[in-house]
Amino acid sequence: MTGCMLGKTVLPQYNALLPKRVFLFILLIVSFSGMAACQPIQSLLMENRESMLSFTIEKxxxxxxxxCPKGSTVQQALEQAAITYSVQDIITPSLAETVSENMVIKIITVTYEETKSQKIIPFASQTIRNETLPEGETYMIQSGQNGIEEITTRSAFHDGVQVSQSISNRSIIKESIPEILMIGVQAEHAPIQIPGKIIYISNGSAWLMQGTTRDRTPLVTTGDLDGRVLDLSSNGEWLLFSRITKDDEINSLWMLHITDWEAKPISLRVSNVIHFAAWLPGDTLRFLFSTVTPQESAPGWKADNNxxxxxxxxxxxxxSKETLVESNEEGLYHWWGTDFLLSADGRTLAYANSDSIGLIDRLTGEKNRLITILPYEKTRSDWAWIPGLSWSTNEKSLLFAFHGDISGVIQSYNPTEFHLGLYDLEKSQSKKIQNETGLFSYPVSSPAFEDSSSYVAFLQAITPSESENSRYRIMIMNADGLDPKTVFPLEGSGYITPQKVCWAPVHLKNDAWISFIYQGNLWLVNPFTGIYNQITIDQSITDFIWE
Structure with a gap:
């Protein structure tokens, strides 16, 4: 009984203590579990701290x-730090470089500032020597005016401090106008009668000589004619000429009504004409031209050959405007260009480039290659040789210069082998008519004279083996190439530089003249009498025509 009673008394007490013990046991287990769980978190925090890199930014x-995390680039570090910068800022180390511990990243803020200022362009002074005025007499034919240039200066700043300054742009607000003075000089030569009109360029201005060599009239006195184009219309009233231009153009075409003394030059709105421009015959103002495309490299253009x-x-x-020949790259040295020569009736053009000669029908644009020319391949890189070309007097033949063999297919390296040839248009045959004339023989046919004869004037190199740099003598020969003789100089000195001479527009041999430039002056020589005259003394003539 007692044992039974004892059992009854103890059991309730045990049952009351059991929940507390279980709770303490569970708490103990949880505590140990928590302590165990804290170890990985602390390790992760330590690892994260060890994987980060410190850096300093100076701006x-x-x-x-x-x-930033290890392996980050400077660019990523700046992005993480929310640092702004511009593409022109100077950042060291570079944006692509990897960040290292305690790296110092320096950012220099770069800014630019532009200012504009104006500069006076002083006018130039030009002097024109005029043999029609008494010696020492001076006239102001154009007052000079200063121009204005606007200069844009760009300054660079590093963190607000100026570090450099340069001119970023120049623009002409007002062009300067040259002062032009006309000074009289003593005439040293008696005047002679001349047929037709001689128009010449002296000091960049155009002059007309008509009636006698003393009667001269200024036509264009701007001082900017370049001599690339100079042609008179068939009725003798309109002058076609080229003027130097600025900016991106080489030159531009103009015309002038020379029989109207109050007329002013008129722009034809055509630019970059180097090799050819000419009036077509007739009363209508029609002209042909070929252009080039300007470029910075030598020779300053690339020919269009149009x-x-x-x-x-x-x-x-x-x-109206019409394209007769499209731009093309025909010829070995097509970049240099093509020369054209108009027939008397204006229907046909002869052309010459570095390796061929042919004809173009102006009405159809059809091009017919007639002659193969052996190119001159030893010239300097900034120019190309184009063979001289001329119609015969009756325009049934072409006179031309050629290199090596007249077939144009046999290679020649002999510097003396530059000759004159004649191509018969009716027979389609070529033949050599003069030997060793030099690169720049420039044949020119005469008018038909009273006895139905005609001649060819041409140049012959004094030193055929060095004809590229040689001076030349003036020769004439019969139309078939026979009986060549020297016209100038007769005494064996005073040779001329390469140029195309002009025949006077007459049909009487006694009145015949060949005109040319010698030492900057115009000279006339009668090839049949041997009489020659110097008709200007200003020593500044660069080009002329006689029509």
Whole structure:
């Protein structure tokens, strides 16, 4: 009984203590579990701290501390630190470089500032010597005016401090106008009668000589004619010429009504004409031209080798435009260009480039290659040799210069082998008519004279083996190439530089003259009498025509 009673008394007490013990046991287990769980978290925190890199940013006198994960680039570090910068800022180390511990990243803020200023362009002074005025007499034919240039200066700043300054742009607000003085000089030569009109360029201005060599009239006195184009219309009233231009153009075409003394030059709105421009015969103002494309490398252009026709009114209004030959790259040295020569009736053009000669039908644009020319391959890289070309007097033949064999297919390295040839248009045959004339023989056919004879003037190199740099003598020969003789100089000195001479527009041998430039002056020589005259003394003539 007692044992039974004892059992009853103890059991309730045990049952009351059991929950507390279980709770303590569970708490103990949880505590141990928590302590065990804290170890990985602390390790991760330590690992994260060890994988981060500290860096310092210096910008605009400010110091900014930051951190980034290992392996980050400077660019990523700046992005993480929310630092802004521009592409022109100077950042060291570079954006692509990997960040290292305690790296110092320096940012220099770069800014630019532009200012504009104006500069006076002093006008130039030009002097024109005029043999029609008494010696020492001076006239102001154009007052000089200063120009204005606007200069844009760009300054660079590093963190607000100027570090450099340079001119970023120049623009002409007002062109300067040259002062032009006309000074009289003593005439040293008696005047002689001349047929037709001689128009010449002296000091960049155009002059007309008509009636006698003393009667001279200024036509264009701007001082900017370049002599690339100079042609008189068939009625003798309109002058076609080229003027130097600025900016991106080489030159531009103009016309002038020379029989109207109050007329002013008229722009034809055509630019970059180097090799050819000429009036077509007739009363309508029609002209042909070929253009080039300007470029910075030598020779300053790339030829288009095209042929254009333009019709204008007397006021310069463009009435019509037509392309006869499209731009092309025909010829070995096509970049240099093509020379053209118009027939008397204006229907046909002869052309010459570095390796061929042919004809172009102006009405159809059809091109017919006639002659193969052996190119001259020893010239300097900035120019190419184009063979001299001329119609015969009756225009049934072409006179031309050629290198090596007249077939144009046999290679020659002999510097003396530059000759004159004649191509018969009716027989389609070529033949050599003069030997060793030099690169720049420039044949020119005479008018038909009273006895139905005709001649060819040409140049012959004094030193055929060095004809590229040689001076030349003036020769004439019969139309078939026979009986060559020297015309100038007769005494064996005073040779001329390469040029195309002109025949006077007459049909009597006694009145015949060949005109040419010698030492900057115009000279006339009668090839049949041997009489020659110097007709100018200003020593500044660069080009002329006689029509």
């Amino acid at each position: 605009n006198s400010q110091i900014i501390q930051g951190s 042929l254009e026709l333009q019709v204008v009114s007397e006021s310069g209004m463009i009435m």
